[in-house]
Amino acid sequence: xxxxxxxxxxxxxxxxxxxxxxxxxxxxxxxxxxxxxxxxxxxxxxxxxxxxxxxxxxxxxxxxxxxxxxxxxxxxxxxxxxxxxxxxxxxxxxxxxxxxxxxxxxxxxxxxxxxxxxxxxx
Amino acid sequence: xxxxxxxxxxxxxxxxxxxxxxxxxxxxxxxxxxxxxxxxxxxxxxxxxxxxxxxxxxxxxxxxxxxxxxxxxxxxxxxxxxxxxxxxxxxxxxxxxxxxxxxxxxxx
Numbered sequence: 287x288x289x290x291x292x293x294x295x296x297x298x299x300x301x302x303x304x305x306x307x308x309x310x311x312x313x314x315x316x317x318x319x320x321x322x323x324x325x326x327x328x329x330x331x332x333x334x335x336x337x338x339x340x341x342x343x344x345x346x347x348x349x350x351x352x353x354x355x356x357x358x359x360x361x362x363x364x365x366x367x368x369x370x371x372x373x374x375x376x377x378x379x380x381x382x383x384x385x386x387x388x389x390x391x392x393x394x395x396x397x398x399x400x401x402x403x404x405x406x407x408x
Numbered sequence: 409x410x411x412x413x414x415x416x417x418x419x420x421x422x423x424x425x426x427x428x429x430x431x432x433x434x435x436x437x438x439x440x441x442x443x444x445x446x447x448x449x450x451x452x453x454x455x456x457x458x459x460x461x462x463x464x465x466x467x468x469x470x471x472x473x474x475x476x477x478x479x480x481x482x483x484x485x486x487x488x489x490x491x492x493x494x495x496x497x498x499x500x501x502x503x504x505x506x507x508x509x510x511x512x513x514x515x516x
Contacts, residue, residue, distance in 0.1 A: 332509045332510050333507040335504060348504045349409075383452055383453075392459070392501065394459075
């Protein structure tokens with residue numbers, strides 16, 4: 287049974303760096319040809335893709351945010367995926383989701399975490 | 409970047425009716441790498457369709473996807489009360505992966 291869960295701060299100050307962790311269950315990036323993506327959704331708005339990491343450690347980033355984003359796995363077990371976003375701004379207030387991609391027919395997402403609402407405010 | 413435009417923005421129908429949701433891409437979507445998601449308030453999106461027309465595991469047969477190139481459609485053959493949610497299309501054929509702005513399917 288595949289599940290994902292996001293964790294991290296729910297409130298950050300402008301200019302700070304946000305660090306979010308996605309804990310994987312039922313699969314690992316070290317044992318399966320799969321991928322994990324991060325997607326965010328500002329309140330009342332549409333979804334926006336941020337970053338993607340593959341089982342072979344290949345990475346992709348949204349060009350508009352690439353200079354601010356880093357996606358990694360936390361340790362050799364590859365059971366956790368970490369997203370870092372620098373220089374946070376109030377416009378970055380959103381629910382951040384991580385999601386599993388089976389890579390069977392491209393990089394779509396079939397299992398999602400519940401999301402974590404991050405507010406950027408002084 | 410491929411821009412996805414969904415129409416209509418809001419669709420008002422009654423249970424039992426047929427719903428047709430459109431997703432138009434600004435450029436051709438490679439390999440029909442187009443997905444549809446349903447989202448309920450306060451929840452994560454749920455995958456309905458991938459590869460433009462393949463139903464995800466556990467998705468009822470009343471949901472179907474079609475299209476290729478720049479024009480894609482999600483059809484719900486007979487609306488159930490639980491279908492009145494927001495629907496997003498997403499292309500994953502080329503980076504950056506992009507989503508449409510969503511269609512809100514509401515009860516008439």
